[in-house]
Amino acid sequence: MNTHGPRRDVGTHRPRAVARGRNPLRRRSDRIQSWCTVLFLLTLVCGVPFAALSVAGAAYDSQLRVVHAEEAARHRVTARLAEDPPDGPRGADGPSTRQARVRWTGPDGARHSGVATVTxxxxxxxxxxxxVDRAGALVRAPASASTARTVGWFTGALSAAAGLALTCAAQSRVRRALDRGRYARWEAEWKEVEPAWSGRNRR
Structure with a gap:
């Protein structure tokens, strides 16, 4: 038989208000900052990657359309060098490229000439x-699909960096704004408490 009254659980228990997240010491600005931190983390984890991938995909598709348009509008023809390249024929540095005048005959039999990059x-x-293009004028080689992929990845990386920078800047501005509010409230409360605490009001 227990002669000491009803048994009580022994242990450390947090107050019910604290357990429910209603800590009286937690200010409204603290709750706002906590929710903003969660929002910023979600933005970094989900929003920034999604936006970067979307922008990268759009840039890739746009550049790929340019590639297809250039491939449809340009074609290769065989031309003849009208002169030796400026550095002379068959130099030791053969793999380099040079500008030289070339001549070729178009599909309609017309003769054309121009300056092209040759090996x-x-x-x-x-x-x-x-x-050459459809009008027979010399043009550069059309862009390739690898160029479209490079543009897409580069644009996506820039978008991710910009999103990260904007998110961090927004978080910093919110924190500074909340800190200014806290300091203002602390200063106002101190003006009320300090005279009684220091004894100045007893003079």
Whole structure:
């Protein structure tokens, strides 16, 4: 038989208000900052990657359309070097490229000429491949699919960096704004408490 009254659980228990997240020492600004921190973390984990991937995909699709348009509007023709490249024929540094005048005949039989980039080591009369548009004018080679992928990844990386910077800047501004409010309230409360605490009001 228990002669000491009803048994009580022994142990450390947090007050019910604290257990329910109603800590009286927790200010409204603290709750706002906690929710903002959660929002910023969700933005960093979910929002920034989603936005970066969306922008990267849009940039890739746009650049890929440019690639397809250039491929449809440009084609290669065989031309002949009208002159030796400026550095002379078949130099030791053959793999380098140079600018030289070339001539070619279009599908309609018309003769064309222009300055194109050719591989070093060629000489007058050699056959080279050049790119021309539908009007027969010399143009650069069309962009490739790898260029579209590079543009997409680069744009996505820039978007991710910008999103990260904006999120961190927003978090910093919110924290500073909340701190200014806390300091203002502390200063107002201190003006009320300090005279009684220091004894100035007893003079």
């Amino acid at each position: 070093g080591g060629t000489r007058a009369g050699d056959a080279v491949l050049v790119w």
